[in-house]
Structures are given as C-alpha cells and as structure tokens.
Amino acid sequence: MGIEQIQTVVKKLLAKLVRFIKLAQEGELAEDYVDEFIKFLQDNQKELLALKLDSTVDELFELVYNYTVNFAEANDFDISTISKVGENNKVINLMEYLNLQKNIYESLY
16 A cells, blocks of 8 residues: 555545534534445545554544534433543544444434
C-alpha cells in the first residue's frame, strides 16, 4: 500500500468525520449517512487499522463519541458496551459508535 493511497484514505476519513459532526450539530444526521460511513470503514478497514492516528484528531472522535452517548441515552440504550476514545484503536471505536447508532435507528422502526 503506497503512501498516496494511505493519504487518500486518511483524507476521506477526516472528511467523513467532519461531515458527520456537521450533520449531527445541524440535527440532520440520518441512518443513511451512518450506513455510508460504516461501509467506508469496512471497505478500508485494513488500511485504517494500520494507521497510527495521533491525538490531533482525538477531538473529532470525542465529538462522535459524545453524540453517540447522547443519542443512546435519549433512546434508553445501554452505552456500557462502547469504549471511550482513548481506549483501543480509534477506528475500532468509531465502528462501535456507528454500529450502536445503527442499532438505535433500527429500534425506532
């Protein structure tokens, strides 16, 4: 895997994180974007898990974590199964957060 490919994946990840946060802040986040984000993470899992994301991006992950916690609590979902940002790999945590959100959306039907 070349450096350019890694940079492309990182740029896409950061763009998706920023878009997620913007949609969440505007109250426009929907299940289809969560699905799209999960698919991106799954499709690029090998590259993403190999990344060593430093603490400069922690704030973005924290915002997704906080949104997930608030969304879960508002819908009476248990959050004890998800890790805080500092624990585990950030990408694995992000998958946990998005999968919990997906479960919440599915429970609303």
